[in-house]
Amino acid sequence: RGLQHHPRCLLCDQEPETIHHLLVSCTFSRQVRHDTLSWLRMTCRPPDRENFLNEWWLAAKETTPN
16 A cells, blocks of 8 residues: 556556456567467467466466476
8 A cells, every 4th residue: 555556567568557468468478478488398379368367378288298
C-alpha cells in the first residue's frame, strides 16, 4: 500500500501491465520465452488466450525429451 505503480508494462512500456500481457503479449517476455525454448531445444506454440497457461505448459512438457 502506498507504493507508486506505473500503469504501463515496465518491460516493454507498450501496454498496461496485466497478467495476460506479461505472459502472452509482452514483446520482451515473448523474446525471453523464445530464447529460452530455443536454448532448451524445445518447440511449442506460444500461449495465445486468457486461460492458457496450464494447457500451454502441458503441451510444452510433451515436446520435452525425457
